[in-house]
Amino acid sequence: MATVVTRVRRSFGTHWYAWAMVLPVVVVLGVLVGYPLGRGVYLSFTDANEANVGRTIGVNHIPSTYRFVGLDNYWKVLSGQEGHFYSRLTWTVVWTASCVVLHYAIGLGLALLLNRKMRFRTLYRVLLVLPWAVPAFVATFSWRLMFNEKYGVLNSFLTTLGLDPVDWLGDSFLQKVSAVAVNVWLGVPFMMVAILGGLQAIPAELHEAAEMDGASPWQRFRHVTLPGLRSVSGTVILLGVIWTFNMFQVVYLLIGAGASSESEILVTYSYRLAFQGIRDYAGSATYGILILSLLLVFAVFYRRTLARQEASR
Amino acid sequence: MTSTTHRPRGERSRAASAGLHTALIIASAVALFPVLFVVFVSLRGRDGWQEPTRFVGFSVDNYTHILGETKFLTWFGNSVIVALGATVLGVLVAATAGYAVSRMRFPGHRPLMWTFLVVQMFPMAVLIVPLYNLLGQLELLDSYAGLIVTYCSVSVPFCAWMLKGYFDTIPAEIDEAGRVDGLTPFGTFWRLILPLARPGLAVTAFYSFITAWGEVAFASQFMSSEEHYTPVSYTHRCV
Numbered sequence: 001m002a003t004v005v006t007r008v009r010r011s012f013g014t015h016w017y018a019w020a021m022v023l024p025v026v027v028v029l030g031v032l033v034g035y036p037l038g039r040g041v042y043l044s045f046t047d048a049n050e051a052n053v054g055r056t057i058g059v060n061h062i063p064s065t066y067r068f069v070g071l072d073n074y075w076k077v078l079s080g081q082e083g084h085f086y087s088r089l090t091w092t093v094v095w096t097a098s099c100v101v102l103h104y105a106i107g108l109g110l111a112l113l114l115n116r117k118m119r120f121r122t123l124y125r126v127l128l129v130l131p132w133a134v135p136a137f138v139a140t141f142s143w144r145l146m147f148n149e150k151y152g153v154l155n156s157f158l159t160t161l162g163l164d165p166v167d168w169l170g171d172s173f174l175q176k177v178s179a180v181a182v183n184v185w186l187g188v189p190f191m192m193v194a195i196l197g198g199l200q201a202i203p204a205e206l207h208e209a210a211e212m213d214g215a216s217p218w219q220r221f222r223h224v225t226l227p228g229l230r231s232v233s234g235t236v237i238l239l240g241v242i243w244t245f246n247m248f249q250v251v252y253l254l255i256g257a258g259a260s261s262e263s264e265i266l267v268t269y270s271y272r273l274a275f276q277g278i279r280d281y282a283g284s285a286t287y288g289i290l291i292l293s294l295l296l297v298f299a300v301f302y303r304r305t306l307a308r309q310e311a312s313r
Numbered sequence: 314m315t316s317t318t319h320r321p322r323g324e325r326s327r328a329a330s331a332g333l334h335t336a337l338i339i340a341s342a343v344a345l346f347p348v349l350f351v352v353f354v355s356l357r358g359r360d361g362w363q364e365p366t367r368f369v370g371f372s373v374d375n376y377t378h379i380l381g382e383t384k385f386l387t388w389f390g391n392s393v394i395v396a397l398g399a400t401v402l403g404v405l406v407a408a409t410a411g412y413a414v415s416r417m418r419f420p421g422h423r424p425l426m427w428t429f430l431v432v433q434m435f436p437m438a439v440l441i442v443p444l445y446n447l448l449g450q451l452e453l454l455d456s457y458a459g460l461i462v463t464y465c466s467v468s469v470p471f472c473a474w475m476l477k478g479y480f481d482t483i484p485a486e487i488d489e490a491g492r493v494d495g496l497t498p499f500g501t502f503w504r505l506i507l508p509l510a511r512p513g514l515a516v517t518a519f520y521s522f523i524t525a526w527g528e529v530a531f532a533s534q535f536m537s538s539e540e541h542y543t544p545v546s547y548t549h550r551c552v
Contacts, residue, residue, distance in 0.1 A: 014419075015417070015419040015420065017413075017417065017497075017498045017499065018413045018417035018419035018422075019413075019419060019421075021409040021410060021412060021413035021417075021499070021502075022409070022410045022413050022414070022421075022425060024406045024409065024410070025406050025407070025409075025410040025425075025469055025473060026425075028406065028462065028465055028466050028469065029428065029432055029466055029469070029470070031447075032444065032447070032462060032463060032466040033432050033435070033440070033466055035443065035447055036440045036443035036444050036447065037435055037440075039443040040435075040439065040440070040443060110337075110340055113333055113336055113337055113340075114337070116325075116333070118330070118333060118334070120334075120337075124337045124340075124341055127341040127344055127345055128337075128340060128341055128344050130344050130345060130348060131344050131347075131348075132523065133523060134347075134348060134527070135523075135526060135527020135528075135529075136527060137527060137529045138351070138527065139347060141351075142347045142348070142350055142351045143347060145350070145351075145354060146347065146350060153350060185343070185344070185347070188344075189344070193516075235474070235478075238430075239433070239471070242430075242433050242434050243433070246433075246434070246436045246437070248436065248437070248530075249529070249530075266436075267436045267439075270436060270439050271436075271439065274439065274441075274442060281442065284439055285439065287439070288435060288436050288439035288440075291434070291435070291436050292431070292434050292435045292436075295434035296431065296434060299430060299434070
């Protein structure tokens with residue numbers, strides 16, 4: 001016992017600076033994320049909904065009457081009884097994969113173009129970063145105007161070209177395409193900036209040496225540029241997957257509360273459970289925890305694969 | 314063909330230059346179009362959006378309406394206060410944490426980085442109800458402080474990750490020199506490292522500001538009185 005105390009005391013003596021510096025973050029996150037998260041986990045084990053949670057109407061306080069139901073919610077969702085999980089999950093995975101692939105490919109392409117000496121480089125850079133500075137909400141709103149079937153500018157172009165107008169936000173397949181397009185538009189600048197930073201950190205000597213050895217541009221890209229981007233790419237792809245998987249605003253605002261549509265992803269579905277109809281807090285929390293678990297599993301696998309690749313090189 | 318092989322590195326043929334600029338111009342146009350389109354629609358009076366391809370009927374009606382008949386300037390001020398507050402607080406908190414993780418090997422630094430990652434995974438949309446109740450208990454609803462702290466918790470994890478990466482690129486010898494000259498660890502951080510990390514701080518500050526500036530869901534749920542709207546949350550009410 002005494003040794004533990006001394007060890008703790010000694011460790012505190014050496015590390016108190018570090019701990020003092022992380023303390024603010026830990027407090028903020030602990031209170032504002034930790035508590036709601038803990039509450040979410042708790043709710044997912046109950047049958048809480050609008051009808052049985054405690055609330056105050058005027059001066060009367062109605063106590064909560066929801067019960068602990070164990071893993072019931074998870075069982076219902078995962079066994080398919082609840083009926084929406086797997087279809088939503090499939091689309092969410094497709095959505096995430098297509099968005100992140102496009103983000104990364106376009107971001108990399110633009111970063112490669114911008115990473116050269118040329119005229120107007122600063123101007124291009126500012127223009128290309130612009131979508132990042134537009135709040136996702138405003139951008140989505142603008143795209144909704146442009147996609148509008150009757151008055152949208154995209155359909156005006158199509159009719160001018162002699163083509164039939166398209167109901168961009170009506171049909172569920174086109175809804176999906178539109179949502180991906182908007183999200184790609186929004187997300188490319190971040191990737192571009194991050195990758196550009198990575199490109200600039202690759203020493204020019206490496207490229208020169210490769211060129212001396214007679215490497216073609218493609219070989220230099222493949223064997224100098226891509227490996228040099230490895231650590232940046234690892235981080236931005238992981239973050240990109242997490243953010244896209246949870247991209248609430250674009251899907252919710254673009255397709256709107258025009259609900260029950262197939263183009264909903266897990267997050268928007270879970271939000272609707274908590275805020276529309278009979279508010280199903282327990283179901284929503286269950287979805288939230290499942291989303292978190294899926295991403296956690298993905299992150300662990302992803303980091304491990306990266307580490308293994310790094311080790312085998 | 315020979316002329317291309319003997320070209321010095323870093324120079325392009327005319328065709329390559331033209332291709333490069335064409336690609337960038339197209340990309341810039343795509344990036345710019347939706348933004349310009351909103352500006353265009355905003356200048357077309359109340360019903361102009363129904364004829365998006367005609368260049369007639371320009372007026373500033375919408376602007377006089379917003380500026381004259383709503384409390385736009387107050388709301389704009391709210392956004393500025395909240396976004397600036399969240400930026401200053403968030404960057405400061407993220408910088409100390411990022412520095413500690415980058416330089417000091419203390420028990421708990423790996424779990425901390427993982428926590429930052431995990432925090433981003435939980436859908437914020439689902440956190441709204443518990444957060445609302447929590448802020449209610451802390452009496453922070455409908456106040457600047459409540460919203461500022463909430464936005465910090467959204468942006469800090471990413472900022473701390475970014476800044477840690479940035480601090481990693483600053484040689485540790487600089488810290489050691491500072492320590493030898495008698496600075497405390499915090500003094501080293503504040504006087505030596507922060508000034509050197511200015512570009513990284515600028516990027517994270519930009520990120521925090523944008524995140525707070527354009528956020529809708531929290532702002533419209535937490536700021537219920539009209540004086541406390543932000544322009545974005547008002548737009549949300551209009552649509």
